Amino acid sequence: MTSPESEDDRWIVHSERPIYENEWITVSMADISVPSGERFEHHVVSMKPAAMTAVLDESGENVLLAWRHRFPSDVWNWELPGGLIDGGEDAEQTAIREIAEETGYRPRTVEHLVTFEPMIGMVRNAHHVFLARGAERIGEPTEQNEGRFEWVPLAEIPKLIAQGKILNSGTLVALLHVLAISGHPSASK
Known part of the structure; x- marks a missing residue:
């Protein structure tokens, strides 16, 4: 088994902004930092469950x-x-x-x-x-x-x-x- 979650391993979302939205799907751009300290933008797709x-x-x-x-x-x-x-x-x-x-x-x-x-x-x-x-x-x-x-x-x-x-x-x-x-x-x- 893996160990419990560590805050040191968490990806941090600084902000997220939609770049396309309709009633079924939202495409966003998230400003994130990864555990190594690198910071960059990453796309996120959100859909209804x-x-x-x-x-x-x-x-x-x-x-x-x-x-x-x-x-x-x-x-x-x-x-x-x-x-x-x-x-x-x-x-x-x-x-x-x-x-x-x-x-x-x-x-x-x-x-x-x-x-x-x-x-x-x-x-x-x-x-x-x-x-x-x-x-x-x-x-x-x-x-x-x-x-x-x-x-x-x-x-x-x-x-x-x-x-x-x-x-x-x-x-x-x-x-x-x-x-x-x-x-x-x-x-x-």
Whole structure:
């Protein structure tokens, strides 16, 4: 284990100014000093936090995933339901709302698994990952551009990761976490 934090190792932010802002993203320039004493400007990207959920079926053997295209990287991949946290919502409320909007299901139970920062050195963008066990069909999805959702066997997840068919960081963290805590045989392959 590493030792506790030391103020001598802290990066100091003297100031930060936005250079571009809209409702989804802020790009800032921070005036910082590093532990060696060097002082310089460093960019920072801030985005709204997100919530995503690994929804398992009643048997716990299948997970609800969307096959979808992402235009910035021009890739197709499997992803969990999820989205940005709206003002006035907490992460769990967002997770539940996004499941219903994107899939037409309501989860029976929801538990927080982990919160992580996908690009911690340059980007502020907390990702809150949840696990839902069981889901009830409540209607058709209300969001039409979120991909094609399917129940995918957990046993296939390691193969899909190896084939580059699961690339989204939140989906990877969630599914690897689910496989690890479940003791699923596919986690050791």
